[in-house]
Structures are given as C-alpha cells and as structure tokens.
Amino acid sequence: MIETTYQNKTLTAFLSGDIDHHNAGEIRARIDGQAENLHPKKLELDFAKVKFMDSSGIGLIMGRYRQMSLLGGRLEVVNVPKNLERLMSLSGISSLGVLKSQKN
Amino acid sequence: MNITNEFSLTFVSKSLNEGFARSAVASFALQLDPTINELADIKTAVSEAVTNCIVHGYEFEQGQIYINGKITDTNKIILKIRDKGRGIENIEKAMEPLFTTGGGERAGLGFAVMQSFMDKVRVNSIVGKGTTVVMEKSIKKSYNYTADRENG
Ligand SMILES: Nc1ncnc2c1ncn2[C@@H]1O[C@H](COP(=O)(O)OP(=O)(O)OP(=O)(O)O)[C@@H](O)[C@H]1O
Ligand SMILES: [Mg+2]
Numbered sequence: 001m002i003e004t005t006y007q008n009k010t011l012t013a014f015l016s017g018d019i020d021h022h023n024a025g026e027i028r029a030r031i032d033g034q035a036e037n038l039h040p041k042k043l044e045l046d047f048a049k050v051k052f053m054d055s056s057g058i059g060l061i062m063g064r065y066r067q068m069s070l071l072g073g074r075l076e077v078v079n080v081p082k083n084l085e086r087l088m089s090l091s092g093i094s095s096l097g098v099l100k101s102q103k104n
Numbered sequence: 105m106n107i108t109n110e111f112s113l114t115f116v117s118k119s120l121n122e123g124f125a126r127s128a129v130a131s132f133a134l135q136l137d138p139t140i141n142e143l144a145d146i147k148t149a150v151s152e153a154v155t156n157c158i159v160h161g162y163e164f165e166q167g168q169i170y171i172n173g174k175i176t177d178t179n180k181i182i183l184k185i186r187d188k189g190r191g192i193e194n195i196e197k198a199m200e201p202l203f204t205t206g207g208g209e210r211a212g213l214g215f216a217v218m219q220s221f222m223d224k225v226r227v228n229s230i231v232g233k234g235t236t237v238v239m240e241k242s243i244k245k246s247y248n249y250t251a252d253r254e255n256g
Contacts, residue, residue: 020126021155022119028209052126052144054151055213063209083144090220091213 002027004034011040016049019057028060032067041073048079057084058091065096076100109135109175117162117169117187125154125171132173133181136243145221146181146241152214153185153237159206161189161235179243186236192229199227 001023003014013031017023035043043064050057061077068075075098080088093099111132115121126147133146150171157169172184192198199219204212218225222239229235 018123020119020122020151021159022122024209052147052151054148054155055211055217056155058211058213059206059209062211066208083141086220087148087217090216091211 002030004030006034006038006040009041010044011035011038011042012044012046014046014049017051019050019053019060021054021056024056024060028063031064035067035071035073039071039073042076043068043073044076044078046079047077047081047084050081050084053084053087055087055091058087058093061093061098062096065093065098074098105180106177107174108177111173113171113173114168117158117167119155119158121169122151122154122158125169126151129171129173129183132175133243136175136179136181137246138243142241142243146183149218149221149225149239149241150183150185152218153183153239156214156237157185157187157189157235159210161187161191163190165189179245181241181243183239184236185239186234188234191231191233192227192235193231195227195229 001017005012011034015027019027031043045061045064065075077098078100080099088094088099113128115124129150130143130147133143138146154169167188170186174182176182197203199215201216202212204210215225218237218239222241224240226238227235
C-alpha cells in the first residue's frame with residue numbers, strides 16, 4: 001500500500017494497490033507523520049504501482065499539496081499509469097503544477 | 105428494452121466494503137463483455153457512490169447500503185446505490201464539481217467522476233431519509249464467436 005524512502009531531502013512514497021477512502025487514511029497518516037519529522041524539501045508521490053484510484057486519491061494529493069506548502073516544501077506526483085490519466089485530468093490537479101509524467 | 109439479469113446486494117457501511125462493492129459489481133458486469141477501460145469506469149463510479157453513502161450518508165453512524173444491478177438486452181448496465189442516511193439538501197449544488205462538505209481531505213469530485221465515467225447519473229434524496237443514485241452505462245457489443253454459434 002505504501003513504502004517510503006528518504007534521500008537528498010526528498011521523501012518518496014511508493015503507493016500501490018487500491019487508493020480508495022478505506023486505504024487513503026492510513027496512507028495519509030504515514031506520509032504526514034514522516035513529513036512532519038523530516039521536513040523534506042520535496043515530497044514525491046509515486047503512482048507506478050497503483051491499480052485503482054477514485055476521487056479519494058485526488059483528495060489525498062490535494063491534501064498533501066497543502067501539507068507541503070505549510071511545511072515549506074513542494075509536492076511532485078510521478079509515474080501516473082495510463083489508466084489513471086483521465087481521472088487526474090478531470091480533477092484539474094495539473095493546474096497545481098505537481099504532475100510529472102516521467103520520473104527523473 | 106428488457107431486463108435480462110439482475111442482482112441485489114446489502115452490506116453495512118464499513119469502509120472495508122468499498123473494495124468488496126467494486127469487485128462484486130465488476131463481476132456482475134463481466135457478462136456484458138466490457139473492455140478493461142469500461143470495467144474500470146464502472147468500478148470507479150461504484151466506488152464514488154458507495155463511499156458517499158459511508159462518508160456523507162451515514163458519517164458517524166453505521167447503516168445499510170443497498171445496491172441493485174440490472175442488465176438489459178440492449179447491453180446496458182443500470183446500477184442503483186442507496187443509503188438511508190442524512191440525505192442531501194441541495195442536490196444541484198452537491199453535484200457541482202469541487203463542492204464538498206467533507207473538509208480538506210475530500211476533493212468534491214465524486215459526482216463529477218460518476219457523470220464522466222457513466223452515461224447517465226440520477227440522484228434522488230430526501231433530507232433525513234436517505235439518498236439514491238442511479239447510473240447507467242451502455243457497453244459496446246463485441247463480436248463473440250461462442251455466443252454466436254450457441255444462438256445459431
Ligand atoms: N449519500 C450521500 N448522503 C449525503 N450527502 C451526500 C451523499 N453523497 C454526496 N453527498 C453530498 O454531496 C457532496 C458532493 O459529493 P461528491 O462525491 O461530489 O464530493 P465529496 O464526496 O465531497 O468528495 P470526493 O468524492 O471527491 O471525495 C458531499 O460533500 C456531500 O455533502
Ligand atoms: Mg464523494
């Protein structure tokens with residue numbers, strides 16, 4: 001569901017499986033707990049292994065965007081699978097400037 | 105248009121059942137021979153409607169969620185998802201994209217997703233009595249050799 005790494009002031013969360021309302025709570029708690037301790041410059045949400053997502057995932061992204069702004073860092077969303085692109089574009093989160101199609 | 109198959113499902117409003125509801129409806133929808141994308145659309149719309157029953161309809165209490173699914177001879181799936189929770193005061197407003205009463209962790213996109221991923225979405229609600237969402241999606245008929253042969 002979530003694994004994290006911390007390197008070069010970047011906290012990366014590798015998300016996997018289903019992101020729905022049921023799972024989002026634990027993912028959020030894990031990320032926010034670590035971000036508050038580490039104060040990363042960048043939080044990277046890696047969606048490569050996400051199989052399913054609904055609007056709870058969009059809420060998760062928007063919430064982390066706000067959280068990182070408060071902590072003085074920034075958010076990046078990487079490796080969004082093809083099948084989630086429609087949901088992402090419908091949500092308008094691309095206007096936040098956080099979506100990166102290719103991780104580099 | 106005739107109904108060719110139907111199911112009903114009742115379950116308690118635990119968030120754990122969101123995944124169960126998606127899978128159950130997806131299994132039923134398989135008989136329409138949907139594409140992977142069509143199936144994902146249905147699962148996402150069901151997830152939105154069921155989550156709304158849990159998060160908004162029942163919020164801090166627990167109640168029953170009812171799903172009824174029908175398949176028509178025109179290759180359409182019709183899903184009715186219902187709770188007996190607090191109801192919606194202003195449906196038009198609730199369906200506006202980004203409108204939410206759910207606080208900072210909700211995007212206010214559930215209805216927008218249902219509308220975009222299904223062909224038709226209808227919402228009925230009575231404050232204090234509950235909410236019913238009816239959604240329809242036509243699945244394109246794909247040529248099926250086996251069925252063709254069996255039907256002569
Ligand atoms: N079953 C329901 N019972 C009571 N109120 C509901 C129900 N479904 C939706 N609502 C109301 O309609 C609003 C909009 O719902 P919608 O699903 O579009 O967004 P959301 O649930 O707030 O956020 P998101 O779905 O993006 O997590 C909700 O915030 C809530 O006020
Ligand atoms: Mg919702």
